[in-house]
Amino acid sequence: MNKIYISLILLLTMISSGFAQTNPELQKMADADQQDRFSGENWDTVMKNDSIRLAKATKLFKEGELNTAKDYYNAGIIFQHGNDTIASKMAVESFKTAIEMDSTLNRWWYAAAVDRDLMRRGEPQIYGTQYIVDGSGKQKQYKMDTTQVTDKERTYYQVPTLAQQKENEKMFDxxxxxxxxxxxxxxxxxxxxxxxxxxxxxxxxxxxxxxxxxxxxxxxxxxxxxxxxxxxxxxxxxxxxxxxxxxxxxxxxxxxxxxxxxxxxxxxxxxxxxxxxxxxxxxxxxxx
Missing domain, CATH: 1.25.40.10 (Tetratricopeptide repeat domain)
Structure with missing residues (x-):
């Protein structure tokens, strides 16, 4: 068999088996995104860092630098902390692609991205992941359409069932x-x-x-x-x-x-x- 043909088969095999490497810049930015939120950093600083990461991730996305499931997953983490529906839509698409490529990733992120995108558009959420602070300073669940997805789907996306969500609301105090x-x-x-x-x-x-x-x-x-x-x-x-x-x-x-x-x-x-x-x-x- 032709050596070039053999090499091509080996290359395709390595690519299909996940040989492509996770983009280290995206990984670093996604880690920083989460660390900012758990570090007690000043919120103005966090928002500034978010805008810088969003611009870099968008550039990588447009230049076709996202190759692996983890790349799309990390990009989704960054996109979902943008401030408009363009960013929230990109987050939904990124998490969807990531999960389709690797279902072992945390599927909750996709449900949260869908709900957040709907919330930014002024529409009811469908999974039940988003909460807002009311006039008294207490958290409450953002308005919700419970008819669009089933509890089976919520469970698949690692979201509590409707009954569990009601029970969880008691924990807010x-x-x-x-x-x-x-x-x-x-x-x-x-x-x-x-x-x-x-x-x-x-x-x-x-x-x-x-x-x-x-x-x-x-x-x-x-x-x-x-x-x-x-x-x-x-x-x-x-x-x-x-x-x-x-x-x-x-x-x-x-x-x-x-x-x-x-x-x-x-x-x-x-x-x-x-x-x-x-x-x-x-x-x-x-x-x-």
Whole structure:
């Protein structure tokens, strides 16, 4: 067989198998976007940084520099923090493309982008991801058309069902773990708070749900406080041992700390609880 023909086949095979590399500039910008939001940075500075990232991401998009699913995913994160419907539409298209290329990515972003785009156009959201602050300073869900998508679709896009959303609204008056951490500047005191408030159950004054603790763990992760994040995410597996997501998140922080053997055990535990966890399947396969 012709050597050139063989080389062409190998090239096409590598490309189709994901040989293309994630754009490092987009990855860096997407990481900075999230870090800005968890760092306590002045909001005017965040908005200025958003506009710079949006201009750069748009240029990369127009120049055809987005090749992988992660590229489109990272671009979507940047586009959705633009201030107009042009940016929000690009966010929807980017997340849609990313998920079509790799369904293991966080599908919630697509639902949130759709809802945010509808909200900017003055139309009701359809998944239920967007909240606004009312006149009294409290959060409430933005107006919603519940007829456009089913709860099955919401679940696929990692959005709570309508019933779960109503239950979640009751949590808005609860205090956040993050606020206590900021006030005390002590991870030890915060861990003790989580444990004591967890014992109170529905009488707790803080948002001590699996998601609430998980979100706090990720806030610490984004601030590069990895050892503190590890303590929080490990505690979450102890408080919610039957939740696949707590073990998945615990595995992620262990990988970041280069504790690969412990990380794989955590991902295997997550997979045992949720056999459809494609993220765990892929990571376990990568580290065989």
């Amino acid at each position: 609860l205090k956040s773990i993050g606020s206590f951490y900021v006030e005390t500047n002590s991870i030890e005191k915060t861990i003790d708070l989580i444990k004591s408030e967890f014992k109170k159950g529905k009488e707790s004054d803080y948002y001590i749900t699996e998601k609430g603790i998980n979100d706090f763990g990720y806030q610490l992760m984004w601030k590069n406080k990895l050892e503190e994040s590890l303590k929080v995410l490990k505690l979450n597996t102890e408080l919610y041992p039957k939740a696949a997501n707590t073990w998945d998140s615990y595995g992620e922080i262990l990988l970041k700390l280069d504790q690969k053997e412990a990380a794989i055990k955590a991902y295997k535990k997550s997979l045992a609880l949720d056999p459809n966890n494609e993220n765990a399947i892929n990571i376990i396969a990568e580290h065989k």
